[in-house]
Amino acid sequence: MKQSPRDKKLEEVLRSTRLVAGGFMGTDTRHPIEVIEQDIVELENLGVTTAQLAQRMRELTELAKPRLGNWIDSAFDxxxxxxxxxxxxxxxxxxxxxxxxxxxxxxxxxxTGQKIxxxxxxxxxxEQHGFFEGRGAFFRIEPAEIVQILFEGLTESGK
Ligand SMILES: [Zn+2]
Structure with missing residues (x-):
């Protein structure tokens, strides 16, 4: 794939270990733009948008924040x-x-006992970049896995 100077710079930063241990790309040899495109297609096929996913993640973080270190029941069974x-x-x-x-x-x-x-x-x-990190990165998030855990078969418990 043809890279613009900006894409090249982005790849360098994401692969560098300066910002996070191991970098954001892990062992992934694909260009970050390719990673983003493929993950977004996968997410779309699962019927969830990056905005919906980010919103769900943020709501759960906000819910858990005040009770640091303790498990909290969410609004879903x-x-x-x-x-x-x-x-x-x-x-x-x-x-x-x-x-x-x-x-x-x-x-x-x-x-199911699954955790993410x-x-x-x-x-x-x-939310802003459609970036789930490269495979092998410490905080790589697999679209299929997170959708399964945060969306699939959940019903609101009304708590
Ligand atoms: Zn940003």
Whole structure:
């Protein structure tokens, strides 16, 4: 694929280990733009938009935040969340102004035992850039996996 100087610069930043340990691309050899395109197609095929996904992730993070370190029942049956804070902040590699608290939210499906974790920066990158990180990256989010955990077969419990 033909790269613009801007795409080349983006790839360098995402592969560098300066912003996060291991970089944002992990062992993925694809160009970041390719990763983004393929993940968005996959997500669309699952019937969820990046906006819907980011909104669900943000709601769960906001729910878990006040009860740091404890599991909280969500508004859905069979889905609980927990949030943990770490020292420091993360910055968007695109780059964007602003810093993201090093908070990690974990969602667990009580019915299947499946778990998935994300940082506040993951929410921003999915929402603004359609970027789920490269395969092998510490915070790579598989579209199929997160949709399965946060959407599939869930009913609002009305709590
Ligand atoms: Zn950004």
């Amino acid at each position: 069979n889905l609980r969340v927990k949030s943990e804070d770490f020292k420091g902040a993360l910055v968007c590699p695109w780059p964007h102004a602003g810093r993201f608290d090093k908070r990690i939210t974990t969602a667990e499906r009580i019915d 974790s994300w940082s506040d920066l993951n929410i921003h990158m999915i």
